[in-house]
Structures are given as structure tokens and as C-alpha cells.
Amino acid sequence: MLTTLIAIMVVLLLLNFPMMIPLIVAPVVILLIYFPNLGPDLLMDQLLTGIESPVLLCVPLFIFAADIMTSGKTSSRLLDFIGAFVGHIRGGYAVTTSAACTLFGAISGSTQATVVAIGRPMRERLLKAGYKDSSAIALIINSSDVALLVPPSIGMIIYALAAGSGVSVGDLFIAGIIPGIIVFLSFATYSYFYARIKNIPLAERVDWGDRLRFFFRALLPLGFPVLIIGGIYTGIFTPVEAAGISVLYAFILEFLIYRSIHIKQLPKIALSTGLVTSAVFILVAGGQVFTWVLGYARIPQQITEAVLGTDPSAMYVLLMVSIFFFVGCMFVDPIVVILILTPIFVPAAEAAGVDLIHLGIIVTFQAALGSATPPFGVDIFTASAVFNKSYLDVIKGTPPFIIMLLIIGVLLVVFPELSLMLL
16 A cells, blocks of 8 residues: 555656645545545545644745745845854855854745845855855755744744644744754854865955944844744744734835835735745645545554564654655655654654654754755755756755754754753
């Protein structure tokens, strides 16, 4: 049965169908072949069940807020602010890129939005500073993946949905802060030594008058992650309420204060949000059908017994989770991988005593790592389209960053305190 399921999905993917088609068609075929007594109404019920969770309201709202800010001046103000303070140090432009991706990730929750908003202006600055194009693009796509680790991460929202009602989105958001900072500091350290080895010229130091000016220009954009994280951490509002507030904040910022976007542009921005949200919701609904069929056929139990054995340790479970999610996201969109694999590994992780918040950080971290890893990491193709570069040009500079992220992934598995210390 499992072989048939995989074969159907592979054939449909090779025929160039979008991922949502094999995600829905494969389990339907399995039901028709192996469980013909089950009616189609059960599938419809599962499709609706997949998207009925209130936590999914976060997805379109955070994406809408990110689209508004991406269309406005938020990213440029963040870049100017960070560059004014660190641009003059060795590797300053690269450090600015990593820091800006981290901050914008804390605004958008989307790796692709971060590649577009930060990658386009920073790539030009990096090239003028003397960086190779392959190194600049690799830095951008890997730094952008921090958006899956820091709130408001779309990946964490999907994981909470797939893991069950006992997992708090707010706790996941808070738990991702330290791992996100660790990734940024690792990239910043690498950038410093890379610049020294390659003898990248230093940029001019910005005087304190301009620094203060750039700080005040960026003060309101910097307030966005503070508002979201602080509000959730203190219990002032829930993640769904935070998502609604983020849209209001973005609207006030870009339409009323900066006036960088005209009200006539709002339908176009909303349409972009709607297209992305529709794709996400179809994947979520299809993922629910897929996991329900897997569960009905007891495939998860067969997989966990084959991979994990009968009484696995917590460390072994986390190791297998890391491997499966990393490899899966190298080939398939992270949302799909999270939806399919999370229900398989959660019962085994709970039985082994793994904290589900810690598990969520491991899952989203490996999803971030796989998103920028060849052969088919989704951010590789995003960067290829955004920068109009070939596949080989995009992946050429990625190995150092993949190695760093693999090391951090091991640290997160061995030291769960890195994920849980703020809870």
C-alpha cells in the first residue's frame, strides 16, 4: 500500500503536476483500491476539517501584513539602519544582510518574502563591495530561512496545526527566538572571517548624527516584532489577535505615516495575499486527507516501527526527525513535508518524552535548512527567479552555510534548553 502511494505521487510529480494534485489524488486512489467501502463524503469532511482550525487565520493575516510592508519602505529603512551601525566593520555588508533578513523574517514569517524584500537591494550592495555573486546569493537565501525560525513563522503555525491542539503557537514563536539568533550570529561570524580572508574592502563609517537619523527612520518598523513577540509573550493577545494587529500596524505604517503605498494599490496587494493563502490552504486541506488516509491504513505505525523500533530514546527520535525533515524539504515544499511527517512522528516523540515545542523547533529548523539545500530546496528556485540566475549559479556558494546549519541542528537536538529557555 505504501509503495503504491509513493509510486502514484512520484508519477504525478514527474508529469509536472503541482504538489497539491498528488497530495490529494494519491490518497483518493488508495481508498478506491484498498477501501472501496468508504464513501467520498469522508474525504470531503477531511478536506474541510483540515482548514477549520482558528489558528489558520494567522496565515493570511501575517502574509497580508508582510505584503504591505514589502511593497512599502519597511525593508529599505531596516537596511539603512542596520548598515549604519555595522556596515563599516569587516564583512559589514554581509552582516547587514543577515541581520536584515532576521528582522524582516520577524515581520513577514515567510522565507520567499524575505528573499524578495531584502535580497534585491542587498545583492547589489554586496556585489559593489566585492563579493562574488554566488556567495552573495547563498548568504541571502540561507539568511532568509531564519524567517521559519523566528515569529511569526508560517512553518510553526502549520506544525502546530499538524501536531494537534496541545501545541501552542505562541510558545513555538517564543521558543524560536534563541535558535534564530544563534543562526544569525553564526552567519555574522562567518561573514567577518570570509571578508578578512577575501580582503573585502571596508565601507565608510557612518557618523553618529546619521546613525540616529537612520535609527529614528527605522523605529516604527522595529516596533513590529517587538509588538508581536511582546504581546504574545506577556499574554496581552493571542497569536491570531497578533496577526490581526500586524495588518493594522502595517496599514498605518505604510499608508498613513510613510504614505509609500496608495490606497489604489491595496486590491493588488490583497490579490497577491489571496493567491499565496489559497495555495497554502489547499496544501493544508490536502495534507489532512493524506494524513487521515495514512492513519486509517496504519501506515504511520508501520513507518515508526520500521524506523524507530519499539522503544526509541528521545535522542534517537529527534535524530530521525532531523534526517527525515531535512531530506524531505530538499525535495518538497516545507509546508507539505510538515503536514505529512509531523503526524507520523508526534506519537513516537511523545512516547519517548520529547517536548512537542522542542520537537516543533527541530522540525521548523530542518524545514528551513532543507529549503535552501540542493537539489530542490524551494528558496533556491525563488532566488533563481528573483535574481534571474541559473540553478548552478545559485547553489554554488551554499555549502559553507549548509555545514553551519547542520552543526546548529545537532546543537538544538543535544541541548533542548536552547529552544525552551524562554518558556
